[in-house]
Amino acid sequence: MKEQKVLVIGSINMDLVTQSNIVPKVGETVLGTSFFTNPGGKGANQAVAAAKLGAYVTMLGCVGEDSFGKDLLENFKCHGVNTKYIKTISNTSTGIASITLSEGDNSIIVVPGANHKLTPEMVRENEKIIAEADILLLQLEIPLESVIESVELAKKYDIPVILNPAPIQALSKELLFDVTYITPNEHEQRSLLTSDILTLEEVEQIKKKCIVTHGSKGVLIYQNQEELIPSYKVEVVDSTGAGDCFNGALAYSLSMGTELHEACRFANAVAALSVTKLGAQAGMSNLEEVDIFIKEHER
Numbered sequence: 455m456k457e458q459k460v461l462v463i464g465s466i467n468m469d470l471v472t473q474s475n476i477v478p479k480v481g482e483t484v485l486g487t488s489f490f491t492n493p494g495g496k497g498a499n500q501a502v503a504a505a506k507l508g509a510y511v512t513m514l515g516c517v518g519e520d521s522f523g524k525d526l527l528e529n530f531k532c533h534g535v536n537t538k539y540i541k542t543i544s545n546t547s548t549g550i551a552s553i554t555l556s557e558g559d560n561s562i563i564v565v566p567g568a569n570h571k572l573t574p575e576m577v578r579e580n581e582k583i584i585a586e587a588d589i590l591l592l593q594l595e596i597p598l599e600s601v602i603e604s605v606e607l608a609k610k611y612d613i614p615v616i617l618n619p620a621p622i623q624a625l626s627k628e629l630l631f632d633v634t635y636i637t638p639n640e641h642e643q644r645s646l647l648t649s650d651i652l653t654l655e656e657v658e659q660i661k662k663k664c665i666v667t668h669g670s671k672g673v674l675i676y677q678n679q680e681e682l683i684p685s686y687k688v689e690v691v692d693s694t695g696a697g698d699c700f701n702g703a704l705a706y707s708l709s710m711g712t713e714l715h716e717a718c719r720f721a722n723a724v725a726a727l728s729v730t731k732l733g734a735q736a737g738m739s740n741l742e743e744v745d746i747f748i749k750e751h752e753r
Contacts, residue, residue: 460509462605462702463577464497465569465595466540467549468522469694469734476547477556492733493529494551495569496593496620499695502533503724504591507744509709510538512583514576515596516568518548523568529735539580543568554713558690562695564621572596574603578611580639585611588709591701595653598625606685609640614708618701619646627651630660634709637701640674651752665704665718667697667725668688673718683718686726686751695734700725702738723748 465614476484493502497515505511507750519542526548530537541603549567553560577584577600584590584607592601592615601617611680614634619625622642629647630636638646643666647657659710666674672685707717724739727747731737739747 458502458509458706459586460511460591460705460709461514461583461589462497462501462511462591462705463514463572463596463600464591464593465495465566465567466498466513466515466517466547467495467551467567467595468492468526469494469551469553469563471553471555471694471733473555476555476557477554477561492736493526494667494695494734495549496592496595496618496698498526498530499698499734499738500593500672500702500705501530501535501616502593503699503728504706505533505535506582506738507703507706507724507741509706510536512587514539514572514580514583514746515570516541516543516546516576518542518546519544520548522548522550531736539583541571541576543571546571547597553694555694558693560640560692561693562694565643566595569596572600574599576600577603577607581607584608584613587613587633589613589705590615591594591618591705592616594621595700597724598623602626605629607716616701616705616708618697620648620697627656627660630663633663635661635665635704636663636706637667637697639669639697663715667700673700673722675714675718677714683715683722684687685722686747688726688730690729692732692737693729695737696725696729697726698734699738703744720744720748723751
């Protein structure tokens, strides 16, 4: 069977995670219960999610010339992600995300660091790997001009593109029309589809590309008509990276030629299973674990 090639162009971070029983108010100091570091970044999380499921994943991104950067490269290798196209940037720190976990939810501050060195020129230098991909997965934690360049090259070679528009920012209608799928959460969708640059007709056209994640409710798609694909009911331990897990699983499933409805259903299961474990990448499962989870929840 042909090995499916998923290309992820995006961010690579080290997550600095603090757990606390209390959500601190502004100006308040509270005691935490634990602290640990985890590999993260939306791009990296999505790459690892797809790789754990069995895709051949290539990551295009940047890390700093520091201990975090070295650790993250080694982590990719451990998960079978191709690191040939990850550039180490001198005199620059690796991106970090400071995450506070409390009451089953999270708050996050991201410092981009080397991620902002992923330039359009770097994307163009690696045009060959875009041309060879089965699907391209993008997010918005790298410079927007680099996202645009990636989409234009994918369009040149007729490569399907999933755009996860997070963290949300203003996007041109040209970009929205050029991608194949858009995966916002409900708040991001509201920002995208109430833009002054879109007509009502254009909003309806772009909506058909949307795969909208609604957390525990499931996923809303509009391909033929509005349809809610329900989520799996689980006990949440850590929701960090659940959306990234969904996107990585979606890219894997669509690259296999799966129909959109079934691909979303599969990605729902992968994301649901991830929140039952602690850590973004640590909570991601392999294909065998996901298959068992689906069978158990369909009895």
